[in-house]
Structures are given as C-alpha cells and as structure tokens.
Amino acid sequence: MNYxxxxxxxxSYLRAALISKGNNKPVVEKLETFKLYEQLDQSKEYANGSQAGDKTQQPNAGSDEKTLEIQLADFEEQTSSTLISQAQSNLDVISELVHRLCPSRTSVSFNLNDSNVLYxxxxxxxxxxxxxxxxxIWREFNEDVRLPAKLDHxxxxKHHNTRILGLLHDDPLVLASMLLEINKFSKSNQVNIKLIDTIEFALAHEIKQSYSLEKEEYxxxxxxxxxxxxxxxxxxxLVIAVIPTIDEGSNSETICETVFSKILFEFDSGNIGPLSRLFLVGEFHQANALQFFxxxxxxxxxxxxxxxxxxISGDIDQKLTKIEEYGIPVSLALKALDRKSLLPYNHNFLPRRIRDKQSVYKIAWHGAAMLFILFxxxxxxxxxIIVKAMDIKNAEQxxxxxxxxxxxxxxxxSELDSLGLKMAILEKTVSLLDSLNQNTTRWTPTIETVSAAFKEVGPFYLERLETPSAGRLLIESQFSDRKQVAELERFIAKSMVMNVVESEESEKEAIRLKLDCQIRKEPPKKATTKKSGKK
Structure with missing residues (x-):
C-alpha cells in the first residue's frame, strides 16, 4: 500500500489530505486542517522596492501593462537550524501533523508559497x-545578465503557437526544511518529500484527468x-493566463464582486474567449460563490x-467535513501517486539538495565514474564469457x-590393420626368398654339372657338399668303380681330386672321393621369344 x-x-493554515493507493482506485483516508503560529513565507524584494507579498503591484498576465521585474539575489541555501529557530512553534504543529496523518515512508507533496511565485x-x-x-524566460524576468540563472526555479x-506561460519562484521552502528536521528525530514516522508544485499546475493536472475538456473551449x-x-x-x-493574486480571502464580503470584475476585465480585454466552464475550488461555500456566480x-x-x-473513505464524516475545501491537497497527493505526470504539467520544483538529503546513498561524480567503469x-x-561459452559449445559439438x-x-x-599385418608377413617371406635366391644361384651351374655327371658317369653317392671359401666347392662322394673317379674329374671342369680312399664294406668295394671344384659363374640366360613371320 502506497500513502x-x-x-x-x-x-497560517495547512490543509492536509492523506490518500492511499493499492491495486484499486485511490482512497482519501484522512482530511484535516492545522493552524500555524505564524506564516511560513519569507518575503523577497522586487526591483521597484515593493515586497513580494504585495500582489497589487504585479503585472496583469493578460494585459499590456508594463511588467515589473524581480530583483532576484542569489538564492542562498538556508540551514534547517536557522529556519527552525525562527519557528519553533510551527515545528511542533508540523510534527503533530506528521504523527497523526503519516504512516512510515509516506510521500509528501505541497505547494509553493503563493507570495513567492510569479507568472x-x-x-x-x-x-x-x-x-x-x-x-x-529568466531573461524576461530579470534583465541583469550578471546574475546566474536558477533554472530549477x-x-x-507552451501554447499552440510561439507563446509561453513562464513561471519563476523564489520560495525558500521552509516547510521542506522543517520536514527534514522532523525526520532526524523521528524514526517511526519517516516522510519522503516527493513533489513540490504550484497551485495552478497541480489543479490543472487534476482537472485534465478528471474532466473531459474540449480543445477549443475556455x-x-x-x-x-x-x-x-x-x-x-x-x-x-492548457493554462493560458494567471491573474495576480487577490489579497482577500473567502471571509471577505466583497471577494465575489472582486473576482467577477477581474473576469469581466479579462474578457473585455480580449485575452480570453467566451467561457464554457467555471470551476470553484477551496472555501467557495463560505464566500457563497456558487450561488453568486x-x-x-x-x-x-x-x-x-x-x-x-x-x-472517500467511510471513516470520513462527509456531513461535518467540507471535502471541496481540500481540492488542492487532494490534487497534490494524487499527482505524487502517479507514476508519470501528464504533459505539460510534469513539473516538480523539488530541488536537488533536498533529493540528496533524502537519498540513502549519495554518489559523487567520481563514485558515478567508478560505477560506470565497473558496469x-x-x-x-x-x-x-558468452563468447567463450559459445566457442566451447562449438568445440564440444x-x-x-x-x-x-x-x-x-x-x-x-581394423581391415587396414589386418591388411598391414598380412603385408608385413609377405614382406618377410619375399625377403627370405630373395636371400635364398641370391645364395642358391651361385651354386646352380656347378650343381647342374654334378647332376649331369651323375647321369653320364653312373650312379654314385653324394655324402657332403662344403664351401670352405668363396668360389670353391668341396664334394665328398662314394663310388663303386675306379673308372667313375677318373670320368667324374674329366667331366667337371676346373676340378681337382684331393683325396681317394678305398675300403670294403659288406663284401663290396667302396671308393671315397674328395673333389675340389672351382665355381664357374655363368651370365644369366636371356629370355627368348618366338617370332612369327608371314609367308
């Protein structure tokens, strides 16, 4: 629930309206009036020496009279202690107002003092x-260019053409200082100043939201x-003109006549068109204004x-309470509850120094720079991290x-591995065959000669073949006839009998021969091809 x-x-009076807002329409919870011991406004001087409270000297907003200029000195920030010392009794009244009407963290809004506002x-x-x-606008109100422009004031x-209704205030905001002082000593009823606005803009904002106004009607x-x-x-x-404030209240017997004459003057001057509506706000019942107009x-x-x-809440006795008299505080409270005020009434004259005092965490420029760097x-x-995560995800995929x-x-x-194994076995087999082929081809001519001799000389036994050195072959054989020894020596060229031994075995004659043969190298035979010719 927001309050x-x-x-x-x-x-010297404060009219207060407490409004709550939940999920449904806002509810007016309390309406009360408090009497101050003295007024809160502090006067400023005009260029012609008159007091700011003297509204009879102000220029007519719709007339062609010469506009009086404000002599605005620097708006010096006044400390709370100085303001409170001048109005200790008022502080007690405002403290009572806060304790009676404000739940904790209630948003507070109030109007600029009318005597400090010019249009x-x-x-x-x-x-x-x-x-x-x-x-x-500052230059229009003050011709002294040496004074720094107070843009917050x-x-x-903007009207539909190039005309502008300008506003300038020099309100010292005494009420705001008192509320901040109360916050220092009150822990349970802390209030938050959210909105400071003019009476005219707050009412116009609420009229725009509550009533259907035609674009061309006045x-x-x-x-x-x-x-x-x-x-x-x-x-x-749109607010197009603000008449200078009349320093007569609702208890004046002639106030209605004065207001009526002001309206007629504006109409006769051509500043406004024919009126379509007339709204009465505040204590108009006491002045009998409704019947008069x-x-x-x-x-x-x-x-x-x-x-x-x-x-209206049921706790408010509508017979005893004149609800119409609280139109301004209700309008201020409702505007503070709005998330976004409607244009062109989205003004808020709450100064930055008060915002900073209410802020829990006040950040200087270097702190803001560090936060920006950190962000x-x-x-x-x-x-x-996102880029790396995407890279990791892609790599995983x-x-x-x-x-x-x-x-x-x-x-x-697996097939390649088995084929590789087979190839390795074949390579070993081929290498073995190559080595065998290299060693056997040396002895082939001699062995062929011995084989031919066996066929020619007759049968004999080969007992041993030995190669004591390269190019030599020792043959040990057994014969049964002496003639075979001589024929074998003649048949094998480049051979020499080394030893002949005769013996008798099993009643048969046996001759053992040891023959040294020289190995003859024959060139490889060339392959021959058959040629066919034509007859």
Whole structure:
C-alpha cells in the first residue's frame, strides 16, 4: 500500500489530505486542517522596492501593462537550524501533523508559497531546447545578465503557437526544511518529500484527468483560500493566463464582486474567449460563490471542483467535513501517486539538495565514474564469457561429430590393420626368398654339372657338399668303380681330386672321393621369344 500526503499552504493554515493507493482506485483516508503560529513565507524584494507579498503591484498576465521585474539575489541555501529557530512553534504543529496523518515512508507533496511565485505570458520564444527556453524566460524576468540563472526555479507551458506561460519562484521552502528536521528525530514516522508544485499546475493536472475538456473551449478556475484568492484561465487543458493574486480571502464580503470584475476585465480585454466552464475550488461555500456566480452567469455551467479519481473513505464524516475545501491537497497527493505526470504539467520544483538529503546513498561524480567503469567491466567480462561459452559449445559439438566419424570408420581401420599385418608377413617371406635366391644361384651351374655327371658317369653317392671359401666347392662322394673317379674329374671342369680312399664294406668295394671344384659363374640366360613371320 502506497500513502501520499498532500499539504496546501494557506497563509497560517495547512490543509492536509492523506490518500492511499493499492491495486484499486485511490482512497482519501484522512482530511484535516492545522493552524500555524505564524506564516511560513519569507518575503523577497522586487526591483521597484515593493515586497513580494504585495500582489497589487504585479503585472496583469493578460494585459499590456508594463511588467515589473524581480530583483532576484542569489538564492542562498538556508540551514534547517536557522529556519527552525525562527519557528519553533510551527515545528511542533508540523510534527503533530506528521504523527497523526503519516504512516512510515509516506510521500509528501505541497505547494509553493503563493507570495513567492510569479507568472508571465511571453511571446516569440522559439527555442526547442528546454534549457535554452528556461534561460530565455529568466531573461524576461530579470534583465541583469550578471546574475546566474536558477533554472530549477523556472517552469513553463507552451501554447499552440510561439507563446509561453513562464513561471519563476523564489520560495525558500521552509516547510521542506522543517520536514527534514522532523525526520532526524523521528524514526517511526519517516516522510519522503516527493513533489513540490504550484497551485495552478497541480489543479490543472487534476482537472485534465478528471474532466473531459474540449480543445477549443475556455474555462476559468477560482481558488478561494483563507489568506488569498486566485484566478487562472484554461484553453482546453492548457493554462493560458494567471491573474495576480487577490489579497482577500473567502471571509471577505466583497471577494465575489472582486473576482467577477477581474473576469469581466479579462474578457473585455480580449485575452480570453467566451467561457464554457467555471470551476470553484477551496472555501467557495463560505464566500457563497456558487450561488453568486450562478446568479451572475446563469448560462455558464458553474461547479465545485472535486476529483473524480479518488473515492472517500467511510471513516470520513462527509456531513461535518467540507471535502471541496481540500481540492488542492487532494490534487497534490494524487499527482505524487502517479507514476508519470501528464504533459505539460510534469513539473516538480523539488530541488536537488533536498533529493540528496533524502537519498540513502549519495554518489559523487567520481563514485558515478567508478560505477560506470565497473558496469563497463562487468559488461565486457559477460560478453567474453558468452563468447567463450559459445566457442566451447562449438568445440564440444565438433568433438562429438569426430567421435561419431571415428566409430563409423573403426571397421575400416581394423581391415587396414589386418591388411598391414598380412603385408608385413609377405614382406618377410619375399625377403627370405630373395636371400635364398641370391645364395642358391651361385651354386646352380656347378650343381647342374654334378647332376649331369651323375647321369653320364653312373650312379654314385653324394655324402657332403662344403664351401670352405668363396668360389670353391668341396664334394665328398662314394663310388663303386675306379673308372667313375677318373670320368667324374674329366667331366667337371676346373676340378681337382684331393683325396681317394678305398675300403670294403659288406663284401663290396667302396671308393671315397674328395673333389675340389672351382665355381664357374655363368651370365644369366636371356629370355627368348618366338617370332612369327608371314609367308
């Protein structure tokens, strides 16, 4: 549940409205009025020496009279202790207001003090940039270019043409300082100042949301307060003119006549068109304004302003409480509850110094720079992690694909291994055959000669063949006839009988012969081919 407290500063009175908002429509929970011991405003001087509270000297927003310029000295930040020492009694009243109406962490909104706000219609400002527009408005209010422009104190509304309704305030925001001082001593009822706005802009924002206004129709809004009366005009949903504040409250007997004459003057001057609506805000019942304007303007719809966006809680006695008198604090509280204010009323004059005081973590420029660097580093590292993760994922997919390919080719690999084994066996066999072929071809001619001799000489026994050295062959054989020895020696060329031994074995004669043969090398025989000729 969100809570918003709207406070309307009305001279020495504070009107407060507490609104809660959950998932449904906002609910007005409490409405109360508090009396201060003294007013909160502190006057500033104009260029002509008059006081800021003297609104009779202000220029008419819609007239051609010469505009008085504000002499704005530097808006010096005043410490809370100085302000509180000047209004200790007021601090007690505001402390009571906070404790009675504010749950913890309630958002607070209040209006700028009317005596410190000036409006001016400015023509021919064509700046599109907001900062440049505010500087142009500052120059319209103050011709002394040596003074630095306080852009936070300036607001404006652009009309459909090049005209602008400019606003300048010099409110010292005493109420804000008191609320901050109360926060220091109160732990249970901490409040958060969320919105500071003007009466006119807050009401116009709520009128735009609560009523259907045609783009071309003109309307007037009259605010009756105890200390003053205000009039401003709207064209469609835009505020086009703000009449200088009338320093008479709702208890004045002539206030209705004064307001009526102001409206007639603006109409006769041609500053506004024919009115289509008239809204009465605040204490208009006490001034009998509703009956007065219905009598004076019978053809014009006159109605008391009441927000249509909020419902009234059953705890509020509507017979005893005049709800219409709390139109301004209700409008402020509802605007603070909105997530985004509607254009062109998205103003908030809450200064940065108060935002910083309410901020739990205040960061200087170097802290912000470090946070930016840290964020950039985190962003870079996150990017690198994502890139590396994608690379790893791609690599894993490649490994999976390769493993599948290896599994599919395992059978081929086994076949290759078996073929390789067979090739190794064949290579060993071929090398053995090559070695045998090399060694046997040397003895082939001699062995062939011995074989031929065996056929010619007759049968004999070869007992031993020996090669004592390269090119020699020793043959040991056994014969049964002496003639065979001589024939064998003659048959084998380059042979020499080394030894002949005769013996008798089994009643038979045996002759053992040892023959030394010289190995003859024959050239390899050339292959012959048959040639066929034609007859």
């Amino acid at each position: 918003s407290l709207g406070i309307f500063i009305d001279g 001016k219609n400015i023509a021919n400002i064509k700046e599109s940039n907001i900062t440049k527009t505010k500087k142009a 300036i607001g404006f509304i 309307g007037a809004v009259i605010v009756f307060a105890k200390a003053f009366t205000k009039i401003f005009f709207m064209h469609g949903d 219905k009598r004076k303007l019978p053809a014009l719809p006159v109605q008391g302003f009441n927000s249509n966006r909020a419902i 950039a580093c985190v962003l870079f590292l996150t990017h690198q 490649q490994v999976t694909t390769m493993e599948k390919e290896i599994e599919s080719k395992a059978s081929v690999q």
